[in-house]
Amino acid sequence: MSSRPRTRTSDASGPDTQADLGKTIQRLRKAYNLSLGELSEQSGVAKSIISQIERNETNPTLSTVMRLSRALDTTVDEVLRGEQQSLFIEHQTKSGIPMLESQDGKCKLAIVGPLNLVDSFQWYDFHAQEKGVLESSPHPQGTVEHLYVVTGKLEVTTSGETKLASAGEALRYRADVPHKIVNVGTTAAHAVMVLALKQFGTPS
Amino acid sequence: MSSRPRTRTSDASGPDTQADLGKTIQRLRKAYNLSLGELSEQSGVAKSIISQIERNETNPTLSTVMRLSRALDTTVDEVLRGEQQSLFIEHQTKSGIPMLESQDGKCKLAIVGPLNLVDSFQWYDFHAQEKGVLESSPHPQGTVEHLYVVTGKLEVTTSGETKLASAGEALRYRADVPHKIVNVGTTAAHAVMVLALKQFGTPS
DNA sequence: CCAAATCGTTCGTTATATCGAACGCTGGTT
DNA sequence: AACCAGCGTTCGATATAACGAACGATTTGG
Numbered sequence: 001m002s003s004r005p006r007t008r009t010s011d012a013s014g015p016d017t018q019a020d021l022g023k024t025i026q027r028l029r030k031a032y033n034l035s036l037g038e039l040s041e042q043s044g045v046a047k048s049i050i051s052q053i054e055r056n057e058t059n060p061t062l063s064t065v066m067r068l069s070r071a072l073d074t075t076v077d078e079v080l081r082g083e084q085q086s087l088f089i090e091h092q093t094k095s096g097i098p099m100l101e102s103q104d105g106k107c108k109l110a111i112v113g114p115l116n117l118v119d120s121f122q123w124y125d126f127h128a129q130e131k132g133v134l135e136s137s138p139h140p141q142g143t144v145e146h147l148y149v150v151t152g153k154l155e156v157t158t159s160g161e162t163k164l165a166s167a168g169e170a171l172r173y174r175a176d177v178p179h180k181i182v183n184v185g186t187t188a189a190h191a192v193m194v195l196a197l198k199q200f201g202t203p204s
Numbered sequence: 205m206s207s208r209p210r211t212r213t214s215d216a217s218g219p220d221t222q223a224d225l226g227k228t229i230q231r232l233r234k235a236y237n238l239s240l241g242e243l244s245e246q247s248g249v250a251k252s253i254i255s256q257i258e259r260n261e262t263n264p265t266l267s268t269v270m271r272l273s274r275a276l277d278t279t280v281d282e283v284l285r286g287e288q289q290s291l292f293i294e295h296q297t298k299s300g301i302p303m304l305e306s307q308d309g310k311c312k313l314a315i316v317g318p319l320n321l322v323d324s325f326q327w328y329d330f331h332a333q334e335k336g337v338l339e340s341s342p343h344p345q346g347t348v349e350h351l352y353v354v355t356g357k358l359e360v361t362t363s364g365e366t367k368l369a370s371a372g373e374a375l376r377y378r379a380d381v382p383h384k385i386v387n388v389g390t391t392a393a394h395a396v397m398v399l400a401l402k403q404f405g406t407p408s
Numbered sequence: 409c410c411a412a413a414t415c416g417t418t419c420g421t422t423a424t425a426t427c428g429a430a431c432g433c434t435g436g437t438t
Numbered sequence: 439a440a441c442c443a444g445c446g447t448t449c450g451a452t453a454t455a456a457c458g459a460a461c462g463a464t465t466t467g468g
Contacts, residue, residue: 077281
């Protein structure tokens with residue numbers, strides 16, 4: 001036993017431990033010209049622990065990280081995020097919106113979301129007149145469609161199941177099978193739809 | 205050596221444990237309408253632990269806090285600040301849909317989909333009165349926010365850049381930095397917002 | 409040269425964070 | 439009512455983070 005690389009059990013929820021937390025701590029400590037003993041005295045954390053933390057051999061308690069952060073005159077968040085800092089803005093304005101119409105001409109689908117990029121979803125603005133019906137053929141495998149009703153009342157049918165949603169409600173359903181949206185209200189309906197494409201499978 | 209440029213009191217007398225960490229966690233959990241069991245499943249943390257954390261009966265491990273933060277779509281730092289910023293105050297609607305209000309009370313953010321965690325994105329219904337301002341602290345690294353204006357005119361500011369969008373237009377911008385949405389129109393504004401959380405990829 | 413000091417690491421013990429199961433409670437259903 | 443499902447809490451066992459002391463390896467200076 002004793003010192004072994006020890007792979008973290010790390011459930012299926014992804015990387016929980018910041019990989020280079022120890023490196024960051026050590027970098028800060030050395031930036032202040034502190035020895036382990038000194039930092040231990042100033043932070044109140046045993047130097048053995050600091051040593052282990054710097055080598056990522058332990059999974060520190062929140063209070064420990066806070067004490068170290070305070071002693072190093074910084075915040076927990078800054079310690080966690082290391083030095084990777086990037087900020088640029090990316091904007092995309094819409095002009096010349098392509099539009100789709102249903103067979104009965106009563107539904108209009110405006111593509112507002114990012115269609116051209118690698119994002120794993122697209123989204124649409126959906127308008128339906130009274131009794132309008134939109135039938136869709138299957139989308140790619142694993143696609144999930146999210147429908148948020150802004151006004152009116154819509155009914156979604158997929159795989160034999162039918163669900164109803166009024167204004168302010170949201171529906172979620174499989175879109176990799178034929179599905180149908182019907183405006184069952186007495187007025188026109190307005191909804192926003194998001195298509196979530198399956199990009200990455202669960203590692204299970 | 206050892207001449208610290210910094211005069212730290214460094215006596216560990218400070219509050220090493222954030223007193224209201226539990227309250228913040230609970231507030232976030234309830235804002236997403238999650239039960240302890242659900243959050244446990246999504247975060248990978250035992251629900252008993254979450255219960256104890258919310259009542260400040262334990263001193264959580266860093267990895268635990270990180271897992272919870274990720275599941276709650278926020279950062280460790282934001283969880284730790286919690287009380288200080290209080291960008292939002294909770295508000296429960298009659299229909300059970302959790303709602304967030306901006307500081308000035310002029311903006312309302314309704315969480316539409318509880319689907320956020322599994323699908324790596326979530327979305328909101330956004331209503332802003334005239335001159336309403338919504339300030340958001342950074343979301344997790346790599347998060348991109350999509351804003352689709354249904355009615356009115358909104359202005360988004362991120363990292364010093366400002367972009368305008370009218371009804372029918374969409375904006376896309378980084379959300380892992382502080383950002384602000386302002387209703388600059390002469391009427392109330394309505395928009396739908398989608399947060400695309402980062403999927404694991406190579407950080408360039 | 410050889411102590412003395414100090415560095416970072418490692419060891420044994422204690423404290424406790426975490427987990428899973430079981431618990432009582434409440435709200436909806438037959 | 440009685441039932442069931444789901445909530446939040448509590449409880450025992452286990453894993454492990456934290457601590458203090460001791461350890462070799464440097465460096466210092468006498």
